[in-house]
Structures are given as structure tokens and as C-alpha cells.
Amino acid sequence: MPVRTEVCVVGAGPAGVAAAITLSRAGRAVTLLDAGQAASPQPGHHLPPDVPAALGVDRDELAAIAQPCPGRVVAWAGPAADHSYLFDPAGCAWNVERTALDALLVGRAAAAGARVCPGTSLVGARRDGGWELTVRGADGAEAAMRAETVLDASGRRAAFARTQGVGVLRPDRLVAAFAVVPAADADRRFVLEAAADGWWYAVPVPGARLALAWITDPQRLRAAGGRRALLAHARATTELVAARVPGGADAPVSVVACGSALRETITGPGWLAVGDAAAHVDPLWGQGLRHALELGVRAAEAVLVRAPDRPGVFTVYAAAVRRQWLEAERTRVALYREAASAHASPFWEESARALAIASTGSE
Ligand SMILES: Cc1cc2nc3c(=O)[nH]c(=O)nc-3n(C[C@H](O)[C@H](O)[C@H](O)COP(=O)(O)OP(=O)(O)OC[C@H]3O[C@@H](n4cnc5c(N)ncnc54)[C@H](O)[C@@H]3O)c2cc1C
Structure with missing residues (x-):
């Protein structure tokens, strides 16, 4: 006998959690699945x-889980500029490692009444009046679940949308190579720096450590010596980031895809894509978490107000997602062009050309 739920939310990142909380508080029976990616x-x-x-x-x-951040230093298309959060009405910024933040948010969803299934992945979906879902637990055992509505909040993987053969528009193929090292000093500011072959950021995180990342394309990562050469490459090609990395530091380096993407279809019968699963912009945007939360709440509201006499609610949501993505991409294109004019290197010239697709896109 399959487990039954009104709404199955696939993915317990910020988008899925925001949707699950909104729906649970409105009295809907919500099951929140999570594959456990936060463990990587x-x-x-x-x-x-x-x-x-x-x-x-x-x-x-x-x-308890994050490091207060008093300001940011940005060297993008000219000399470094310092911005203090001292006079920001919302207070300082924060730097955080995702694992702790995600655990906190998932606790919120459970407290709101969602049934949380950690270590459980969606692996199949078939439309049958409602949705007949196949889920796989951490032990590899598969089970069936029936849901009236599915929210795909599985991040860049878009696990549900992919079961429906939905494609994706990708203006670029950027990757982020990242590591966490001991911090060289007690400076708590966030650093963002453009270099000839990509851009870098460094954020001090709890435990006197520094999380740094290089955003580039896969060819240039290989040409620089691959992930093992990350720290040496930071020292060789940056100033601000290099100054924050202690000499002799070594750390495991991970690589993830981080370019922008827009799902070709964001909604269909009884489903919506939410957060990064619907649309995402490269991390330069700096709004990924906020965007994921907003879409989570909006998608949940669309589910709540949808009725047979209001069939267009999901379509309106999807149009808003596309519009917002295009606006964010245009801002990014403008910033990449600024960097291209300042750095005049093949990376920036190629990136600015590749991104032209977004600046000409329309609804
Ligand atoms: C290098 C990098 C740096 C970034 N820096 C920032 C930053 O400083 N500030 C900021 O605001 N944003 C930043 N972002 C963006 C931010 O991480 C994302 O926009 C945000 O996490 C999106 O949230 P989400 O809930 O949509 O997806 P995710 O956070 O990716 O959550 C998706 C969840 O789905 C689960 N999942 C995946 N597949 C399945 C499946 N088959 N079944 C069940 N569950 C599944 C995963 O385990 C995961 O928990 C950065 C992104 C990158 C790549």
C-alpha cells in the first residue's frame, strides 16, 4: 500500500523547507524528502x-552556526572597494557553512508539521490522476508514494523535472572549485575578487577558518592543474584572496557546477519547480538563498489558492520565475561585461559572449 500525502516536496534545501512550512501551517499534509546532499x-x-x-x-x-561579517571588500573592475555593514538597518551580514544552516531549517519544517524523510531520494514519477512516486531510502530499498501535488525543490539536480524529460537552458558551464582552510588572520570581511581567468570569493566561517572558491570554466580549471592546484592558483593569480590564505595551507577541494540555468518547463499538471530546480544564477548574484525562500513560499501559495476555477495560478507563478531569472541574468551580464573591459582576458571575453543569450532573451 503506497504512502499517501497531499503535497510531496522533493528536497529540503531552503526552497523546499520554505514551501513545506507554508503548506504545513495552512493545514496541508506535506511530506518532505531529502536525498542528504548536505552531507557532501x-x-x-x-x-x-x-x-x-x-x-x-x-x-x-x-x-551558534555562523560568523558575523562586518563588511565586504570587492575588487571587480577596478581598485578594491570596501563596504561596511555598520550602518545597515538589518545589522551585519553572516557567513555560514550550509550543513548547519540546512539542519536548522529542516527542524523548522518538522516543527511546522511536515513529515520529514531524511536520506530519501525521489527516483521515479508517473502521472496517474495524481502522482505515483518511487522513492529510495538510504538502505537502497524502494517504496511507492502517492501525492496530489509535487514540488520539485531538489536544487540544480531538478530530480523530479528530469523524470518528466524537462530540459534546461544553460548560458554557461561555469564551475566552482572550493575548499575550507585555516584563516590567515582575524579579518572577518567577505572578499570578492575578479582575476584574469575567473573570479574568487573568500568568506571567514566559524572555527577560525576561511571558505574560498574559484568560479571559472572546466577547461581553465584543468589548465591550472585541476582541483589540487586551487590554493597555489589563488596565490598566483589573486591579491586579496591570496592575502587571506596562510602559507603552506592544504585542504581537500571539491568542484560543483555553478553556472546559471533556467528550466524549460517550470510547471505541469500537479507539479511546480521551486528554487534552484526552477532557475538559478551564478553565485555572483549572491541572492540564491533569498530567491529559493521566496520561490518556496510563492509556490506553496500557488498550491494553496489553486482550484478548478483557477487553473492558471501555476502558469502565473512560472512566468514570474522566468521574468525574475531574466532580470538577474541581465544584471550578471552587465557585471561580466564590466569585468571583461577591465581584465581583457580570453576568459572574460568568452564569458561575455556566451552570456549574450540572456541579454537578448524575452518572455
Ligand atoms: C559555489 C556556490 C556558492 C554560493 N554562494 C551563495 C551565497 O554566498 N549566498 C547565497 O544566497 N547563495 C549562494 N549560492 C546559491 C545557493 O546555494 C542556492 O541558490 C540555494 O542553495 C538554492 O536552494 P534550493 O533549496 O533551491 O536548493 P538546494 O539548496 O540545492 O537544496 C536541494 C536539496 O534537494 C535534495 N535533493 C537532491 N536530489 C534529490 C532527490 N532526488 N530526492 C530528494 N532530495 C533531493 C538535496 O539533498 C538538497 O538538500 C551559492 C551557490 C554555489 C554553487
Whole structure:
């Protein structure tokens, strides 16, 4: 006998959690599946001052898992500029490792009444009036689940949308190579720096450590010597980031895809894609978590107001997602072009050309 639920939310990142909380509070029976990706290494995240409030996380909770960040230093298309959060009405920014943040958020969803299934992946979906889903537990055993509605909040993997053969538009193939090293100093500011062959960021995270990442394309990562050469490459090609990495530091390096993408279809009968599964912009945008939360809430609201006499609610949601992605991509294209004019290197010239697709895109 399959397990039954009204809404199956696939993925317990910020988008899935926000949707699950909104739906549970409105009295819907929600099952929140998570494959457990947070157990693998995650890049450090910078939360601008107003994001914790949007996450529903207060200062004390955040202080236990994150590092307060008094400002940022950005060297993009000219000399480094310093920005202090001292006078920001929302207070300072925060730097956080995702594992702790995600655990906190999942606890919120459970407290709101969602049935949370950790270590459980969606592996199949078939439309049969509602949805007949196949899920796989951490022990490899498969089980059936019936859901009226599915929200695909599985991040860049878009696990549900892919079972429906939905494609994706990718203006670029950027990757992030990232590591966490001991911090060279007590400077808590966030650093962002453009170099000739990509851009870097470094965020101090709890435990006197520094999370750093290089955003580039796979060819240039290989040409630089691959992931093992990350720290040496930081020292050779950056100034601000290199100054924060202690001499002789060594650490495991992970690589993830991080380019922008827009799902070709964001909704269909009884399903919606949410957060990064619907659309994402490269991390330069710095709004990924906020965007995921907002879409999670909006998608949940669409589910709540949808009725037979309002069939267009999901389509309106999908149009808003596409519009927002295009706006964010245009901003990114403008920033990449600024860097291209300042750095005049093949990486920036190729990136600016590849991104032209977004600047000409329309609804
Ligand atoms: C290098 C890098 C740096 C970034 N830095 C920042 C930053 O500083 N600030 C910021 O705001 N944003 C940043 N982002 C963006 C941010 O990480 C994402 O936008 C955000 O995590 C999206 O949230 P989500 O809930 O949509 O997806 P995710 O956070 O990716 O969550 C998806 C969840 O789905 C689960 N899942 C996957 N497949 C399945 C399946 N088959 N079945 C069940 N569950 C599944 C995973 O386990 C995961 O928990 C960064 C991204 C990258 C790549």
C-alpha cells in the first residue's frame, strides 16, 4: 500500500523547507524528502544582512552556526572597494557553512508539521490522476508514494523535472572549485575578487577558518592543474584572496557546477519547480538563498489558492520565475561585461559572449 500525502516536496534545501512550512501551517499534509546532499562538502555562503530575517532565523540561532561579517571588500573592475555593514538597518551580514544552516531549517519544517524523510531520494514519477512516486531510502530499498501535488525543490539536480524529460537552458558551464582552510588572520570581511581567468570569493566561517572558491570554466580549471592546484592558483593569480590564505595551507577541494540555468518547463499538471530546480544564477548574484525562500513560499501559495476555477495560478507563478531569472541574468551580464573591459582576458571575453543569450532573451 503506497504512502499517501497531499503535497510531496522533493528536497529540503531552503526552497523546499520554505514551501513545506507554508503548506504545513495552512493545514496541508506535506511530506518532505531529502536525498542528504548536505552531507557532501558545501561551499561557504555569505548571507547579506536582511537574509536571516527572511529565513526566519534570529541572531542567537545564527550566532551558534555562523560568523558575523562586518563588511565586504570587492575588487571587480577596478581598485578594491570596501563596504561596511555598520550602518545597515538589518545589522551585519553572516557567513555560514550550509550543513548547519540546512539542519536548522529542516527542524523548522518538522516543527511546522511536515513529515520529514531524511536520506530519501525521489527516483521515479508517473502521472496517474495524481502522482505515483518511487522513492529510495538510504538502505537502497524502494517504496511507492502517492501525492496530489509535487514540488520539485531538489536544487540544480531538478530530480523530479528530469523524470518528466524537462530540459534546461544553460548560458554557461561555469564551475566552482572550493575548499575550507585555516584563516590567515582575524579579518572577518567577505572578499570578492575578479582575476584574469575567473573570479574568487573568500568568506571567514566559524572555527577560525576561511571558505574560498574559484568560479571559472572546466577547461581553465584543468589548465591550472585541476582541483589540487586551487590554493597555489589563488596565490598566483589573486591579491586579496591570496592575502587571506596562510602559507603552506592544504585542504581537500571539491568542484560543483555553478553556472546559471533556467528550466524549460517550470510547471505541469500537479507539479511546480521551486528554487534552484526552477532557475538559478551564478553565485555572483549572491541572492540564491533569498530567491529559493521566496520561490518556496510563492509556490506553496500557488498550491494553496489553486482550484478548478483557477487553473492558471501555476502558469502565473512560472512566468514570474522566468521574468525574475531574466532580470538577474541581465544584471550578471552587465557585471561580466564590466569585468571583461577591465581584465581583457580570453576568459572574460568568452564569458561575455556566451552570456549574450540572456541579454537578448524575452518572455
Ligand atoms: C559555489 C556556490 C556558492 C554560493 N554562494 C551563495 C551565497 O554566498 N549566498 C547565497 O544566497 N547563495 C549562494 N549560492 C546559491 C545557493 O546555494 C542556492 O541558490 C540555494 O542553495 C538554492 O536552494 P534550493 O533549496 O533551491 O536548493 P538546494 O539548496 O540545492 O537544496 C536541494 C536539496 O534537494 C535534495 N535533493 C537532491 N536530489 C534529490 C532527490 N532526488 N530526492 C530528494 N532530495 C533531493 C538535496 O539533498 C538538497 O538538500 C551559492 C551557490 C554555489 C554553487
